[in-house]
Amino acid sequence: MNYMDTLEKELISMGEGLIASLPSLAIGVVILFATWVVGKIAVRITGRISARANLRESLQALIQTVTRVGVWVIGLMIAATVVLPGLDPSGLVAGLGLGTVAIGFAFQDIFENFLAGVLIMLRESMEIGDLIEVEGVMGKVEHISLRETHLRQLTNELTIMPNSMLFKNPVKILTDAHVRRDELMVGVSYDTDLDHALEVIRGALDGIEAIDTERPMSVFAWNYGASSVDFLVQWWSDARPRDRRETKSEVVRNIKKALDNAGIEIPFPYITHTFKEPVPLAQPAKEAAE
Structure with a gap:
């Protein structure tokens, strides 16, 4: 051949x-x-x-x-x-x-992310522009594709997450409603008239325009702390992160100013040292020389 x-x-x-x-x-x-x-x-x-x-x-x-x-x-x-x-x-x-x-x-993982992407896009609760938190990552939804979702964190880093992670794990949508409740612990000294302190704290919140007045503001005598009686202060404000931080900053400043004007002390921890035996005190060098 x-x-x-x-x-x-x-x-x-x-x-x-x-x-x-x-x-x-x-x-x-x-x-x-x-x-x-x-x-x-x-x-x-x-x-x-x-x-x-x-x-x-x-x-x-x-x-x-x-x-x-x-x-x-x-x-x-x-x-x-x-x-x-x-x-x-x-x-x-x-x-x-x-x-x-x-x-x-x-390619099981690829198709899993593909189907998860379809189901995520069909959801009505999460949209592009929402601020979400999943598996310890918090960010704004910038883009949703059939395989991955792009989250822009508050520190401006971009996190690309597989859609299966968003579909399988609990997703906290922080901007689902336009307002959110915030809270703050405020301590006053033990010798303070608590009813008077409660009224002073409540009055400090009344002049803050960013607080949603259509929802209740709450001030509770909440806890006996190590050096103070603690009040739990709760209010509602805009859900956007920057607005929440600005509102909380104004709340802290107003409460501090109101308590100072009312003569109410915001205590700090006092430390007392106890010795089992007498402690000798050293004399100044000048006295020892005499």
Whole structure:
């Protein structure tokens, strides 16, 4: 057997087959290009329709992504049937089913994050722009994709979290409501008239405009501390972090000023040293010399 002749015949046959399939390949490339154009137009149209329907931003992103994936799946199936004439749509769908199962086992984490991303986008409770806390990470939701969520922390670091982490773990949404309750412990000395101190603290809150007056402000004599009687002060203010910090700063300043004006001491811990035996006191050097 002449191996070189056999190899030459095979190469010639492959070349002729490639040349014969060039028109189909060209048509397939045209179909892929058309798929890209149609996908762009379809995503733009669905984006405009979802925006006019006043859907949530995350839901708009989900609709656009599903539209893009659907257009590409159809385009790839059409291109495959053109390039490979012996491949019928039913066989292609069956092959895709088996391939999806195999890929699913190989890339389980990726598909888990994908499905979690879809479910997160369908949620109504969490939106882009919300301040959330999950697994000790607190930040503002900047972007939600089908695989990951971007959180901008209050210190301006960007944290990219897998969607499965947000789906499996409890998520604390800090800006779900426009107001939040804050609290502060204030201590006064034990010889203070507690009723008078309570009125002074409550009066210090009345002049703060940032406090939501439609909700109750509470001042309770709460605890016996090591060197003070502690009052628990509670109020409601804007849920945004910066507004909460500014409001709390004003609360602290006003309460301190009100207690000072009323002559009420905010005590600090007193330390008393006890010795079991008499402690000799050293005399000054001048007296010792005399």
